[in-house]
Amino acid sequence: MRVLMIADDRPTLGIGMVGYAFMGRVHSQAWRSVGAFFDLPVRPVMAALGGRSKEATAAAARDLGWAAVETDWRDLIARDDVQVVDICTPGDSHAEIAIAALEAGKHVICEKPLANSVAEAEAMVAAARAAAGRGVHAMVAFNYRRxxxxxxxxxxxxxxxxxxxxxxxxxxxxxxxxxxxxxxxxxxxxxxxxxxxxxxxxxxxxxxxxxxxxxxxxxxxxxxxxxxxxxxxxxxxxxxxxxxxxxxxxxxxxxxxxxxxxxxxxxxxxxxxxxxxxxxxxxxxxxxxxxxxxxxxxxxxxxxxxxxxxxxxxxxxxxxxxxxxxxxxxxxxxxxxxxxxxxxxxxxxxxxxxxxxxxxxxxxxxxxxxxxxxxxxxxxxxxxxxxxxxxxxxxxxxxxxxxxxxxxxxxxxxxxxxxxxx
Amino acid sequence: MRVLMIADDRPTLGIGMVGYAFMGRVHSQAWRSVGAFFDLPVRPVMAALGGRSKEATAAAARDLGWAAVETDWRDLIARDDVQVVDICTPGDSHAEIAIAALEAGKHVICEKPLANSVAEAEAMVAAARAAAGRGVHAMVAFNYRRxxxxxxxxxxxxxxxxxxxxxxxxxxxxxxxxxxxxxxxxxxxxxxxxxxxxxxxxxxxxxxxxxxxxxxxxxxxxxxxxxxxxxxxxxxxxxxxxxxxxxxxxxxxxxxxxxxxxxxxxxxxxxxxxxxxxxxxxxxxxxxxxxxxxxxxxxxxxxxxxxxxxxxxxxxxxxxxxxxxxxxxxxxxxxxxxxxxxxxxxxxxxxxxxxxxxxxxxxxxxxxxxxxxxxxxxxxxxxxxxxxxxxxxxxxxxxxxxxxxxxxxxxxxxxxxxxxxx
Amino acid sequence: MRVLMIADDRPTLGIGMVGYAFMGRVHSQAWRSVGAFFDLPVRPVMAALGGRSKEATAAAARDLGWAAVETDWRDLIARDDVQVVDICTPGDSHAEIAIAALEAGKHVICEKPLANSVAEAEAMVAAARAAAGRGVHAMVAFNYRRxxxxxxxxxxxxxxxxxxxxxxxxxxxxxxxxxxxxxxxxxxxxxxxxxxxxxxxxxxxxxxxxxxxxxxxxxxxxxxxxxxxxxxxxxxxxxxxxxxxxxxxxxxxxxxxxxxxxxxxxxxxxxxxxxxxxxxxxxxxxxxxxxxxxxxxxxxxxxxxxxxxxxxxxxxxxxxxxxxxxxxxxxxxxxxxxxxxxxxxxxxxxxxxxxxxxxxxxxxxxxxxxxxxxxxxxxxxxxxxxxxxxxxxxxxxxxxxxxxxxxxxxxxxxxxxxxxxx
Amino acid sequence: MRVLMIADDRPTLGIGMVGYAFMGRVHSQAWRSVGAFFDLPVRPVMAALGGRSKEATAAAARDLGWAAVETDWRDLIARDDVQVVDICTPGDSHAEIAIAALEAGKHVICEKPLANSVAEAEAMVAAARAAAGRGVHAMVAFNYRRxxxxxxxxxxxxxxxxxxxxxxxxxxxxxxxxxxxxxxxxxxxxxxxxxxxxxxxxxxxxxxxxxxxxxxxxxxxxxxxxxxxxxxxxxxxxxxxxxxxxxxxxxxxxxxxxxxxxxxxxxxxxxxxxxxxxxxxxxxxxxxxxxxxxxxxxxxxxxxxxxxxxxxxxxxxxxxxxxxxxxxxxxxxxxxxxxxxxxxxxxxxxxxxxxxxxxxxxxxxxxxxxxxxxxxxxxxxxxxxxxxxxxxxxxxxxxxxxxxxxxxxxxxxxxxxxxxxx
Known part of the structure; x- marks a missing residue:
């Protein structure tokens, strides 16, 4: 007998990820799986993937399960359906993306190392502190703690x-x-x-x-x-x-x-x-x-x-x-x-x-x-x-x-x- | 810049799974993940989950990512959007479900042990052989081989x-x-x-x-x-x-x-x-x-x-x-x-x-x-x-x-x- | 300043060993070393080594530290300076040597397996029981217990x-x-x-x-x-x-x-x-x-x-x-x-x-x-x-x-x- | 049949050891055992043990198998039956003993560290070099190399x-x-x-x-x-x-x-x-x-x-x-x-x-x-x-x-x- 599905009435949390190589692949798998094993208060939605190459990013989005694609990370940040920006690029772009995202009111999870220099990292910490005052949060992804x-x-x-x-x-x-x-x-x-x-x-x-x-x-x-x-x-x-x-x-x-x-x-x-x-x-x-x-x-x-x-x-x-x-x-x-x-x-x-x-x-x-x-x-x-x-x-x-x-x-x-x- | 998603034009393969406890959970995760890591010729679709209890099965389907729910495995087998039946129940029901599925032209993957007796297993083998003649396949899930x-x-x-x-x-x-x-x-x-x-x-x-x-x-x-x-x-x-x-x-x-x-x-x-x-x-x-x-x-x-x-x-x-x-x-x-x-x-x-x-x-x-x-x-x-x-x-x-x-x-x-x- | 050595006034315990291959070598090392590490109530003396070949046995005695050599194990048993017979031969000679030694009032330590058959082993146990009544003791050398x-x-x-x-x-x-x-x-x-x-x-x-x-x-x-x-x-x-x-x-x-x-x-x-x-x-x-x-x-x-x-x-x-x-x-x-x-x-x-x-x-x-x-x-x-x-x-x-x-x-x-x- | 022992006609090498605690005990066991396992060109003889306390040294000599006792290491070095001095004392006495032994024409094996200071070690090296010219040799006992x-x-x-x-x-x-x-x-x-x-x-x-x-x-x-x-x-x-x-x-x-x-x-x-x-x-x-x-x-x-x-x-x-x-x-x-x-x-x-x-x-x-x-x-x-x-x-x-x-x-x-x- 077919029965009605139970609606998932939790709020959603839209994720936008930048980068889709090694780290992007494993982050995607985590976003895809986390809800099946942990009883989360919100439902993560894999909203959009950012990458420079149109074709490569689109192919990655299809394989990894992202609903949309952006070729400019600024556009990704700007999306209404994105509340979290997950930064999986090399260290030289972390500061710029993270600071922009935080200023745009998006939560940030950023791969390690936080930045390529202390100066960049300091700027990121300042941005994170300012954002925290507005209820926007940031985390650096030292996965081995987990x-x-x-x-x-x-x-x-x-x-x-x-x-x-x-x-x-x-x-x-x-x-x-x-x-x-x-x-x-x-x-x-x-x-x-x-x-x-x-x-x-x-x-x-x-x-x-x-x-x-x-x-x-x-x-x-x-x-x-x-x-x-x-x-x-x-x-x-x-x-x-x-x-x-x-x-x-x-x-x-x-x-x-x-x-x-x-x-x-x-x-x-x-x-x-x-x-x-x-x-x-x-x-x-x-x-x-x-x-x-x-x-x-x-x-x-x-x-x-x-x-x-x-x-x-x-x-x-x-x-x-x-x-x-x-x-x-x-x-x-x-x-x-x-x-x-x-x-x-x-x-x-x-x-x-x-x-x-x-x-x-x-x-x-x-x-x-x-x-x-x-x-x-x-x-x-x-x-x-x-x-x-x-x-x-x-x-x-x-x-x-x-x-x-x-x-x-x-x-x-x-x-x-x-x-x-x- | 938003770009168009690349359509996934592979044929789909609809999956119906029976049982959602330990084995059902891990099979679900496999169905959910396999396409992101392996370049499959078809696209598996987690079509429906079967279980006796309406509420429990529906909750499991939501958590594990199944699109529909059936409380009678016969109905699950009968669904048009199901081409594969994945049997994750205890051994005493394997034979009945597997034989019915094969006879209905559905491919079967069945948890181990194949059955609770040699006689049941023999009947299943006979059904699998007959089905194979019609291009319908069966597998027993000895996962440790993998x-x-x-x-x-x-x-x-x-x-x-x-x-x-x-x-x-x-x-x-x-x-x-x-x-x-x-x-x-x-x-x-x-x-x-x-x-x-x-x-x-x-x-x-x-x-x-x-x-x-x-x-x-x-x-x-x-x-x-x-x-x-x-x-x-x-x-x-x-x-x-x-x-x-x-x-x-x-x-x-x-x-x-x-x-x-x-x-x-x-x-x-x-x-x-x-x-x-x-x-x-x-x-x-x-x-x-x-x-x-x-x-x-x-x-x-x-x-x-x-x-x-x-x-x-x-x-x-x-x-x-x-x-x-x-x-x-x-x-x-x-x-x-x-x-x-x-x-x-x-x-x-x-x-x-x-x-x-x-x-x-x-x-x-x-x-x-x-x-x-x-x-x-x-x-x-x-x-x-x-x-x-x-x-x-x-x-x-x-x-x-x-x-x-x-x-x-x-x-x-x-x-x-x-x-x-x- | 030279000082007088302290006399070792413990009673001696004379050892006669039969066989000097693998087991004989390691038993010899144990007899040679035991007194330096454990405070024994008696002083073991490596009195005589038994073997069939005159030359080979004599060479072994010299290398392994035995004071004398016998080419017939019966002579070894008969020596007044031997109170313990240590049997390091293959299993087919264990029974004969051990029983003779016990009957001659000599303590026996015998390599394993005790014998090559249950019948031989039974005869050895009987001999050991009889000897025990006379204060003569026997042990089988399962060294891994130690x-x-x-x-x-x-x-x-x-x-x-x-x-x-x-x-x-x-x-x-x-x-x-x-x-x-x-x-x-x-x-x-x-x-x-x-x-x-x-x-x-x-x-x-x-x-x-x-x-x-x-x-x-x-x-x-x-x-x-x-x-x-x-x-x-x-x-x-x-x-x-x-x-x-x-x-x-x-x-x-x-x-x-x-x-x-x-x-x-x-x-x-x-x-x-x-x-x-x-x-x-x-x-x-x-x-x-x-x-x-x-x-x-x-x-x-x-x-x-x-x-x-x-x-x-x-x-x-x-x-x-x-x-x-x-x-x-x-x-x-x-x-x-x-x-x-x-x-x-x-x-x-x-x-x-x-x-x-x-x-x-x-x-x-x-x-x-x-x-x-x-x-x-x-x-x-x-x-x-x-x-x-x-x-x-x-x-x-x-x-x-x-x-x-x-x-x-x-x-x-x-x-x-x-x-x-x- | 009793047979004559084979005489050991190798030249002897007389050993005098100073110190009999941890290192002295294990050196003694090595001197005692080495000849039974390795075919040496000379026969080491455990000639004399040196230590300050008369009673303790004599007891150690008895237990460890040394033939004589000296309470002054100078006397030990001077013995005619000692060709090798084995130094097992703490580092503060190494230099004095080793240099004296080498100058007396005795080979030296010395526990590590060679000395308590670079200056002492340099003096020892100088003494060893001088001795080597006279065919007298020295070694420091880094046993882990072996x-x-x-x-x-x-x-x-x-x-x-x-x-x-x-x-x-x-x-x-x-x-x-x-x-x-x-x-x-x-x-x-x-x-x-x-x-x-x-x-x-x-x-x-x-x-x-x-x-x-x-x-x-x-x-x-x-x-x-x-x-x-x-x-x-x-x-x-x-x-x-x-x-x-x-x-x-x-x-x-x-x-x-x-x-x-x-x-x-x-x-x-x-x-x-x-x-x-x-x-x-x-x-x-x-x-x-x-x-x-x-x-x-x-x-x-x-x-x-x-x-x-x-x-x-x-x-x-x-x-x-x-x-x-x-x-x-x-x-x-x-x-x-x-x-x-x-x-x-x-x-x-x-x-x-x-x-x-x-x-x-x-x-x-x-x-x-x-x-x-x-x-x-x-x-x-x-x-x-x-x-x-x-x-x-x-x-x-x-x-x-x-x-x-x-x-x-x-x-x-x-x-x-x-x-x-x-």
């Missing part, structure tokens, strides 16, 4: 289960540019990307460390290096499939994307260009609570694919996480008798774990995309409730200031460099 | 990289009913579920083992056990939150669902009922190619949440997999010099890996739900191409015959019992 | 920390004869070795499982297989370096020894012989306390070198062990809140752990040889105290009866076969 | 299997002083120990990193910290069992020894003293071949017991090691197709692996003590052959210079500080 294991780590540190923190050991290891023949994609160009591994993946692990510990990095001493100083130009030869140059028009942001990979077997002479960003960045530092931190971001760690790793050692216990096994959190309870203690592998899929009740039975793990579903869920709930979502643009600026301190220290003989206060 | 790591394992065994197979070590370990106070949900009732751990999760690991090896189990020797013989009736007390009884009306199939978990803290006398299915089943057996197999399915392996594990040892190498770390396949290449050999952890997220190119960059893992996305993708492609999808109902029957042989052996002093030929 | 992690597992099961036991999952996996060109060494000959993987390594894992659980296997259903039925004769060709034939005169017992490895690159026709023992044995069974057991012993698990593995699942927790990581015990405490529970890796090197206080600081692990040091320590302490050491010959017989039941079941269509009571 | 997995790592890097090195990630993590009530043992006093975690365990991981890479650290930027600045005096109260003060007279060197653990449950006021060494030291640096290095040494990493870890990433592959699983080396071969590559766990017990042929069959692992057996074996072979053993005192000085650079950088705002050339 890994259930990371959220659980934060919860336990906040509850004091680790005691006084002594050590933070944080790495983000990838290997997708270890081959010198990999081309000069936009992520390797300072103008587009702001920095190299540092801003792309280092930003993630800095935010994750500050999030889990609830402490701020107060100062750093750093080394950076560009191992391969000259690379083939992307698209410079027919033999190259890397599309860094062409996709950059509607490029993406987010963490390291070997998606824009290269065919290194080009015949004949290949035009090359200089790599002007870091291939790797290492730093040590001090946290506001007294802990020492050791950080490393690199795209040259052969065999490590997406190893965002963090270990925190406290007086009462320790936690360890590796995104390559993202459903696991390792916990050592130092208050147990020595004979019984050891790092335990907690599969973070129990109903009691952050976000997990919305999904499957225990042991039926989640994947990368779900960190975005959680992020969108938290963002939507905050916006609907009229409260500020986290992480804020100020949090993004704080990370930006750490990046700046790292670069300053590296440029000044690794001198210990305080992170500027916000 | 874990990229499992598909990779199959590929490598088929390529001969393991040489002659000697051992298969297969387990499916869960722990969600280890507590004697956990209630008598439908999965613990023979009438609904057919068997206990054996049919629910044992069926999965049997299929996975036969899939990876490309060999059939020829005979088995088995032990089964019911550790907790009496359990509180689900819903028998207000203190119980388990909803086995109430959800069973529109229950689900698939693997073990602690989703229907219980509050064991019931005060006062609680009505109990007998558990008439196995809590655990163990068997050893012989494969058609000469390998020995060791199998175990249990819901009493405390600490193991969803450990579908399989290790295969061959003369030239070995493979090991554990669903609790589903993005990893462990491979030992025995043709390497001894000093260099060892099990290597392959993160199955490279573009060259099965299904992986559709998703994210290396190291950005997938989750449980994606096994269904892959399954739906393969099903849709087969149906669109007019070829038989795999695994077929005959494959499902083959697993059913193994289950029957296991039960027969266990009932006959563990005597080695040949698996009947199909 | 892995600190295994002893800790036993302790915790005995304390009830696992609750009611439901599952035992036990394997002993090696791969040293997976190559069909590996020669027919004594371990592959029924006459010398009694059985194949079953008695050699299966015996170990059976004893370990019964030891940890404190329960006995009551019945089994089994499959055995010989994958490679014909092998080159050891020593049959100058091109072979395997020395199975020649070393067998003074061969050794204990677990699988690829030490007698082969050169498989023999040119020309090679004489071959039939393998009349099992390459692999699988069985399932029931424990006296109600747990189900799954066992596997094989030398064809490519990539697994010495993987004696055991997992025990109980209602209150689980334990898992793998000898390839012998300093670790994995413990899941099921009484913890679900959100905090998981298998924890306990590094069994704390002072509170069995045997560990005698060695190094935490994290400074032990190796294979130390299981023998611990075994010798326990044996010497028991003998000095006049109490029966464990495991007794009766324990060895119990394992022998399981082996016999496995072979009987395998020969009788895998029928469930009770283990004979002692 | 872990088979570490030696294998070195071999593969030297063979070019890792290609150009980009990253070294090295940590030595312990947790034995995380409790603020742990007393002020000698390892926490600058006067005795030279530095804290830095010199004790940091020295090990620096040497290991330089050994594996074959490169030198050229400069560092460092942070050090003392988390617990005041601790109870060891032995200051009857309630304390820690014996740092009393054992220090004949103390030991080597890596972190919770052996001198404390009872923190002292009643009443406890006298305390200032901790004047680092609890943790972190630094980043550059290697001579261009790799970046990240180092950390701490005794506050709760849950990490003896985690000497090192990962090296090169253009052609990566290696990873953790002493807590010392029989394993993880190798990623980046020259394999991406679909097949991954870190493989090599169990370093094959006959082809460094040192392994002397021991047991594959999978029968070694322990901490065997690193010393290997070290002694290499030392004895070098001395017998009249060649310089490695690591030399110059290698020890090189590590000392790194330690000095770390301290200098930490004291100077983490400024990048070149390591002085030797």
């Amino acid at each position: 890994v259930p294991a990371v959220a659980l780590a934060r919860r336990w540190v906040a509850e004091g289960r680790l005691g006084r923190l002594h050590h933070v050991r944080a790495q983000y290891l990838q290997d997708w540019i270890a081959d010198p023949a990999f081309p000069l994609v936009w992520r390797l160009q300072r103008e587009r990307a702001g920095s190299g591994a540092l801003g792309d993946i280092g930003a993630h692990v800095i935010d994750t460390a500050q999030f889990i510990t609830g402490e701020l990095l107060e100062g750093v001493s750093a080394l950076t290096e560009t191992f391969v100083k000259e690379r083939p130009l992307a698209g410079a030869s027919a033999g190259l499939s890397a599309t860094g140059a062409t996709t950059s028009a509607d490029g993406t942001s987010g963490d390291g994307a070997p998606g824009d990979a290269a065919d290194s077997a080009a015949g004949g002479a290949v035009a090359t260009g200089a790599v002007d960003v870091d291939d790797a960045a290492l730093f040590i530092g001090r946290f506001s609570g007294g802990a020492l931190g050791s950080f490393e971001a690199t795209r040259f760690a052969t065999g490590r694919k997406n190893a965002l790793r963090i270990e925190v050692n406290g007086s009462r216990g320790s936690l360890a996480f590796d995104f390559e096994a993202m459903n696991e959190l390792w916990f050592h309870d130092h208050t147990l008798p020595a004979a019984e203690a050891g790092f335990r592998r907690i599969i973070v899929t129990e109903a009691e774990h952050p976000y997990a009740a919305a999904w499957w039975p225990p042991g039926h793990g989640l994947g990368y995309e779900h960190t975005f579903t959680h992020e969108i869920k938290d963002f939507v709930e905050a916006v609907a409730a009229g409260v500020a979502p986290a992480p804020s643009f100020a949090d993004g600026l704080r990370v930006q200031r750490v990046l700046a301190a790292v670069e300053a220290s590296a440029a000044d003989g690794s001198r210990f460099t305080p992170v500027e206060e916000s | 874990v990229p790591a499992v598909a990779l394992a199959r590929r490598w065994v088929a390529e001969g990289r393991l040489g002659r197979l000697h051992h298969v070590r297969a387990q499916y370990l869960q722990d969600w009913i280890a507590d004697p106070a956990f209630p008598l949900v439908w999965r613990l009732q023979r009438e609904r579920a057919g068997s206990g751990a054996l049919g629910d999760i044992g069926a999965h690991v049997i299929d996975t083992a036969q899939f990876i090896t490309g060999e059939l189990l020829e005979g088995v020797s088995a032990l089964t056990e019911t550790f907790v013989k009496e359990r509180p009736l689900a819903g028998a007390s207000a203190g119980l939150s388990a909803t086995g009884a109430t959800t069973s009306a529109d229950g689900t199939s698939g693997d073990g669902a602690p989703g229907d978990a219980a509050d064991s803290a019931a005060g006062g006398a609680v009505a109990t009922g007998a558990v008439d299915v196995d809590d655990a089943a163990l068997f050893i057996g012989r494969f058609s190619g000469g390998a020995l197999g060791s199998f175990e399915a249990t819901r009493f392996a405390t600490g193991r949440k969803n450990a579908l594990r399989i290790e295969v040892n061959g003369s030239r190498g070995s493979l090991a997999f554990d669903f609790e770390a589903m993005n990893e396949l462990w491979f030992h290449d025995h043709t390497l010099p001894a000093a260099e050999a060892g099990f290597r952890r392959i993160i199955v997220t490279e573009a060259e890996h099965p299904y992986a190119a559709a998703w994210w960059p290396p190291g950005h893992g997938l989750g449980y739900e994606h096994t269904f996305t892959h399954e739906i993708k393969d099903f849709v492609e087969a149906v669109a191409a007019g070829v038989a999808p795999a695994p077929s109902f005959a494959d499902g029957l083959r697993v059913q015959r193994v289950l029957a042989a296991v039960e027969a052996s266990a009932a006959d002093g563990s005597r080695f019992t040949p698996v009947e030929e199909s | 892995v600190p992690a295994v002893a800790l597992a036993r302790r915790w099961v005995a304390e009830g920390r696992l609750g009611r036991l439901h599952h035992v999952r036990a394997q002993y996996l090696q791969d040293w004869i997976a190559d069909p060109a590996f020669p027919l060494v004594w371990r592959l000959q029924r006459e010398r070795a009694g059985s194949g993987a079953l008695g050699d390594i299966g015996a170990h894992v059976i004893d370990t499982a019964q030891f940890i659980t404190g329960e006995l296997l009551e019945g089994v259903s089994a499959l055995t297989e010989t994958f490679v039925k014909e092998r080159p004769l050891a020593g049959a060709s100058a091109g072979l370096s395997a020395t199975g034939a020649t070393t067998s005169a003074d061969g050794t017992s204990g677990d699988g020894a690829p030490g007698d490895a082969a050169d498989s690159a023999a040119g020309g026709a090679v004489a071959t012989g039939a393998v009349d023992v099992d390459d692999a044995a699988l069985f399932i069974g029931r424990f006296s306390g109600g747990a189900l057991g799954s066992f596997e012993a094989t030398r064809f698990a490519t990539g697994r070198k010495n993987a004696l593995r055991i997992e025990v699942n109980g209602s209150r927790g689980s334990l898992a062990f793998d000898f390839e990581a012998m300093n670790e015990l994995w413990f899941h405490d099921h009484t913890l809140p679900a959100a905090e529970a998981g298998f924890r890796r306990i590094i069994v090197t704390e002072a509170e752990h069995p045997y560990a206080a005698a060695w190094w600081p935490p994290g400074h692990g032990l190796g294979y040889e130390h299981t023998f040091t611990h075994e010798i320590k326990d044996f010497v302490e028991a003998v000095a105290a006049g109490v029966a050491p464990a495991p007794s010959f009766a324990d060895g017989l119990r394992v022998q009866r399981v082996l016999a039941a496995v072979e009987a079941s395998a020969a009788d269509g895998s029928r469930f076969t009770p283990v004979e009571e002692s | 872990v088979p997995a570490v030696a294998l790592a070195r071999r593969w890097v030297a063979e070019g299997r890792l290609g150009r090195l980009h990253h070294v990630r090295a940590q030595y993590l312990q947790d034995w002083i995380a409790d603020p009530a742990f007393p002020l043992v000698w390892r926490l006093q600058r006067e005795r120990a030279g530095s804290g975690a830095l010199g004790d365990i940091g020295a090990h991981v620096i040497d290991t990193a330089q050994f594996i890479t074959g490169e030198l650290l050229e400069g560092v930027s460092a942070l050090t910290e003392t988390f617990v600045k005041e601790r109870p005096l060891a032995g200051a109260s009857a309630g304390l069992s820690a014996t740092g003060a009393t054992t220090s007279a004949d103390g030991t060197s080597g890596d972190g020894a919770p052996g001198d653990a404390a009872d923190s449950a002292a009643g009443g006021a406890v006298a305390t003293g200032a901790v004047d060494v680092d609890d943790a030291a972190l630094f980043i640096g550059r290697f001579s071949g261009g790799a970046l290095g990240s180092f950390e040494a701490t005794r506050f990493a709760t849950g990490r017991k003896n985690a000497l870890r090192i990962e090296v990433n090169g253009s052609r592959g990566s290696l990873a090691f953790d002493f807590e699983a010392m029989n394993e080396l993880w190798f990623h071969d980046h020259t394999l197709p991406a679909a097949e590559a991954g870190f493989r766990r090599i169990i370093v017990t094959e006959a082809e692996h460094p040192y392994a042929a002397a021991w047991w069959p594959p999978g029968h692992g070694l322990g901490y003590e065997h690193t010393f057996t290997h070290e002694i074996k290499d030392f004895v072979e070098a001395v017998a052959a009249g060649v310089a053993p490695a690591p030399s005192f110059a290698d020890g000085l090189r590590v000392q210079r790194v330690l000095a650079a770390v301290e200098a950088s930490a004291a100077d705002g983490s400024r990048f500080t070149p390591v002085e050339e030797s």
